Amino acid sequence: MTQWTAVEGQAFTDILYDRTEGIARISINRPHVHNAFRPETLVEVMKALRHARFDPEIGVVILTGVGGKAFCSGGDQRVRGDDGGYKDEEGVHHLNALDLQREIRTCPKPIVAMVAGWAIGGGNVLQLLCDLTIAADNARFGQTGPRVGSFDAGFGAGILARTIGVKKAKEVWFLCRQYDAQQALEMGWINTVVPLERLEEETVAWCRQMLTLSPTALRVLKAAFNADSDGAAGIQELAGNATALFYMTEEGQEGRDAFLEKRAPDFSRFRRRP
Numbered sequence: 001m002t003q004w005t006a007v008e009g010q011a012f013t014d015i016l017y018d019r020t021e022g023i024a025r026i027s028i029n030r031p032h033v034h035n036a037f038r039p040e041t042l043v044e045v046m047k048a049l050r051h052a053r054f055d056p057e058i059g060v061v062i063l064t065g066v067g068g069k070a071f072c073s074g075g076d077q078r079v080r081g082d083d084g085g086y087k088d089e090e091g092v093h094h095l096n097a098l099d100l101q102r103e104i105r106t107c108p109k110p111i112v113a114m115v116a117g118w119a120i121g122g123g124n125v126l127q128l129l130c131d132l133t134i135a136a137d138n139a140r141f142g143q144t145g146p147r148v149g150s151f152d153a154g155f156g157a158g159i160l161a162r163t164i165g166v167k168k169a170k171e172v173w174f175l176c177r178q179y180d181a182q183q184a185l186e187m188g189w190i191n192t193v194v195p196l197e198r199l200e201e202e203t204v205a206w207c208r209q210m211l212t213l214s215p216t217a218l219r220v221l222k223a224a225f226n227a228d229s230d231g232a233a234g235i236q237e238l239a240g241n242a243t244a245l246f247y248m249t250e251e252g253q254e255g256r257d258a259f260l261e262k263r264a265p266d267f268s269r270f271r272r273r274p
């Protein structure tokens, strides 16, 4: 059994944020609505995710839902307003699941979705955008948009098509059916299925295995997997890794040192590699 400790100084209302060695866990905590999110929920998830990103002791993040019956059932329909989004407590309308989607993709640490029960609507899109998905045998996946007057024509359509194929993605969105964990596994929608009682153990084992590997290699690979589907922003993310690595070389540092020492740079000792 993994021992989790609440992260100090991080108090939330809609989520739980805790950690064990090297792993941060963010859990949507609204089980009375199958972990549907409201704008405030997403603000809290992003805050915790940023905290985990900048914590040097954290190498992997788990995103999950409390209660064993749902990962997340998407946007909370009870706070969906008439002015283009979901209403926060001040009455301001948001579509800030889109902000979280981008933050999941640009977080340089692997994010693992740990899915028990429903991953539906915007909840399915969140698990889809996580780098890996470990599902319990009670997990069920699907989109409901065309039934409830919504759609995600961004990552929710495009990345689903890349993941399970265009025909299958159209089936998911056009028919609004639900798929069990075994069907999702067969489509390549998720990575593995385990009995519910083994879900946490298996997820933590996958995380621990990643923690033994090169963080830089994982970081650059994550950027690489997203680069083409993120367009110029994806190339920027990938290229930023190249710049960071170059700054760590003597060749890169020679340019900086020459400027600071007010002399011409001498790059002659650096090889022109084939």
Ligand SMILES: CC(C)(COP(=O)(O)OP(=O)(O)OC[C@H]1O[C@@H](n2cnc3c(N)ncnc32)[C@H](O)[C@@H]1OP(=O)(O)O)[C@@H](O)C(=O)NCCC(=O)NCCSC(=O)CCC(=O)c1ccccc1C(=O)O
Pocket (backbone or CB within 6 Å): 032, 033, 034, 036, 073, 074, 075, 076, 077, 078, 086, 094, 095, 096, 097, 098, 118, 120, 121, 122, 123, 125, 144, 145, 148, 150, 151, 152, 153
């Ligand atoms: C998930 C179900 C299929 C589960 O069915 P069942 O097991 O029978 O449970 P229920 O009795 O239906 O549910 C229990 C309880 O939870 C409430 N509930 C469940 N889901 C939601 C929800 N999404 N919002 C509010 N409340 C919910 C339900 O009403 C029950 O409460 P009671 O008080 O007991 O009545 C089934 O529950 C279901 O189909 N749920 C709805 C799923 C859904 O349609 N989700 C929304 C899809 S649209 C979406 O997520 C868009 C959001 C988004 O990410 C987005 C997309 C594109 C651009 C921007 C955005 C963005 O930023 O938001």
